[in-house]
Amino acid sequence: MHSYLVTVVAALVAAAAAVVVVEVVHRLIGRWGRRSVLLTELAEHAHRAAQVTATVLSVQFAVRFSTGYAVDAPWRQVLLHLLVLAVIAASAWLVAALLVVVEDTALARFRVDVPDNRHARRVRTQVVMLRRVTIVVIVVLTLGVMLMTFPAVRGIGAGVLTSAGVVGIVAALAAQSLLGNLFAGLQLAFSDAVRLDDVVVVEGEWGRIEELTLSYVVVQIWDDRRLILPTSYFTSTPFQNWTRTEAAVLGTAEFEVDWSVPVQAMREELRRLVEGTDLWDGRVCVLQVTDATGGMVKIRALVSAASAGALWDLRCLVREHLVAWVRDQRPTAMPRLRAEVGDGAGTLPWQWVRPARAPRRRSDVPDDARLFGGSDDGEARSEAFVGPDEPAEARH
Numbered sequence: 449m450h451s452y453l454v455t456v457v458a459a460l461v462a463a464a465a466a467v468v469v470v471e472v473v474h475r476l477i478g479r480w481g482r483r484s485v486l487l488t489e490l491a492e493h494a495h496r497a498a499q500v501t502a503t504v505l506s507v508q509f510a511v512r513f514s515t516g517y518a519v520d521a522p523w524r525q526v527l528l529h530l531l532v533l534a535v536i537a538a539s540a541w542l543v544a545a546l547l548v549v550v551e552d553t554a555l556a557r558f559r560v561d562v563p564d565n566r567h568a569r570r571v572r573t574q575v576v577m578l579r580r581v582t583i584v585v586i587v588v589l590t591l592g593v594m595l596m597t598f599p600a601v602r603g604i605g606a607g608v609l610t611s612a613g614v615v616g617i618v619a620a621l622a623a624q625s626l627l628g629n630l631f632a633g634l635q636l637a638f639s640d641a642v643r644l645d646d647v648v649v650v651e652g653e654w655g656r657i658e659e660l661t662l663s664y665v666v667v668q669i670w671d672d673r674r675l676i677l678p679t680s681y682f683t684s685t686p687f688q689n690w691t692r693t694e695a696a697v698l699g700t701a702e703f704e705v706d707w708s709v710p711v712q713a714m715r716e717e718l719r720r721l722v723e724g725t726d727l728w729d730g731r732v733c734v735l736q737v738t739d740a741t742g743g744m745v746k747i748r749a750l751v752s753a754a755s756a757g758a759l760w761d762l763r764c765l766v767r768e769h770l771v772a773w774v775r776d777q778r779p780t781a782m783p784r785l786r787a788e789v790g791d792g793a794g795t796l797p798w799q800w801v802r803p804a805r806a807p808r809r810r811s812d813v814p815d816d817a818r819l820f821g822g823s824d825d826g827e828a829r830s831e832a833f834v835g836p837d838e839p840a841e842a843r844h
Contacts (some may be wrong), residue, residue, distance in 0.1 A: 455514045462510035466502040467632060471496075489549045489556075497545040501538040508535055519670060522708050534595050539591035550631055551575050569643040573660055575635060576644065579660055631681040633662035642682055644679070647697070647756040650687035651675065670760070676710060690756055698732055699759040701749045701766040709745065709781035714770065715816045718749050727762040730752045731828075734819045744783055750819060 503530055508531040510770040511524075636642055642665075646657045650667060653675055659666035665682060666694045668673040681687075690704045722728040732752035738747035749766050752757035772782050820830035 454509060457512040458510040459507045462506035463503045466506040467499060470499045470502050474498075486549070486553045488819045490546075493549050493552070494542065494545040497538070500544055501535070501542045504531065504538045505535045507531060529597065535593050536590060536597075540586050544583055544586050548576045548579065551579050554633050556772075561708045568571040569645050570640055573636075573640060576660065577636075577638075577662070581634070584662075600737060632683045633660070634677060636660065636662065636665075636682055641692075642687075646692065647690040649690070650677065650681075652687075654688075654690075654756075677780040697756055698750060698752050699763045701751070701763050701770070702738075703749075703767075703770060703774070704744045704783050705747060706783055707740070707743075707745055707780045708778075709747070709774070710734070710778060711747070713778070714747065714773070716772065717773050718751075718766065719816055721766065722751055722762070725762065727753055727765065729758075732819075734816050734826075736819065 467747050474491055474495050477487050480487065508528065511527060511531060555572055559739040562708065569647050642648065642657060642660070644657050644660055647654065647656060648667065653667070653669050653673075655667045655669040655673075655675065657665065658668040658674070661679070663679060663681055667676050669675055713765055718735050719733055722733050729752055732750055736748055736750070738748045749770065751759075751762055751766060818826055
């Protein structure tokens with residue numbers, strides 16, 4: 449009984465000493481590392497793991513050296529084996545925590561709260577995927593090491609290895625879908641096809657990539673719904689990525705109006721509108737007639753914004769303003785079906801009137817009639833859509 453008490457006291461003293469030492473080191477790191485991201489992350493994420501690892505390791509040494517008198521005792525072997533398993537699990541936890549600290553320190557260098565955060569989102573996606581893979585690998589290796597501490601498992605190791613080929617084939621066939629999603633997730637992370645916070649259009653819905661794992665992708669729809677898709681969807685199905693090259697995007701607002709609409713006046717009204725709102729990023733403001741069939745003309749207003757959310761609000765603003773402008777300022781341009789009886793000399797507002805002379809276009813008004821020209825941004829867009837053998841005079 450005296451020997452048992454000595455073992456218990458030694459284990460308690462060792463555990464208390466380990467807790468005190470880790471706590472002192474934790475407070476020192478927290479005090480010295482206030483200006484260091486690495487030390488701050490270390491004190492925040494690795495504290496508990498280091499505390500548990502040091503405590504279990506100290507208890508194991510205390511039990512091993514205080515029970516030397518009972519080397520052949522069965523309870524000693526069982527207790528030490530349990531402590532070894534605990535040390536392996538705690539060490540794996542500590543290694544995983546240190547990896548998380550390193551990854552968070554690396555992510556702190558890349559800010560995602562800036563307008564042009566494409567590179568930061570790419571790095572964040574890759575680091576998050578690597579974190580998930582490393583944690584899975586650490587768990588698998590930990591379980592393997594813990595199993596190898598059992599003599600029975602080591603004895604049947606040769607038989608397991610000889611049948612590993614057949615088992616591997618069967619497992620691969622059974623987990624074909626899982627493995628497909630796993631490799632698809634890694635491909636997405638390192639092919640730069642899609643990243644966290646990218647704005648995409650999938651299944652007729654547009655939203656933002658909220659979470660990207662090895663098996664599924666969560667898309668936050670604009671109305672706060674969540675669309676969950678397997679990662680293999682993005683490697684086998686076409687989808688739209690609005691922010692793959694940059695966060696700024698283009699958007700349209702289309703109108704069907706009567707043939708009597710004054711296009712140039714409507715174009716100048718669009719320019720005046722976007723120049724008065726902070727939703728517009730100053731890149732693209734174009735109004736064009738894209739179709740003229742069925743008794744109406746289709747007018748498309750193309751505008752740009754710094755982000756998808758700002759673009760949505762800007763498109764709605766353009767629609768609201770131009771609809772009100774046509775209704776209040778140009779009522780004869782409202783869409784209608786025309787059936788006239790008699791001559792065209794009527795003077796009522798909705799009847800045909802003699803066309804007035806077109807006003808001279810001011811030289812200081814920007815050319816908003818061309819998407820692939822008329823400005824530096826339009827010329828650059830034209831270069832991107834012109835083939836290598838197409839003559840320069842045929843671009844527009």
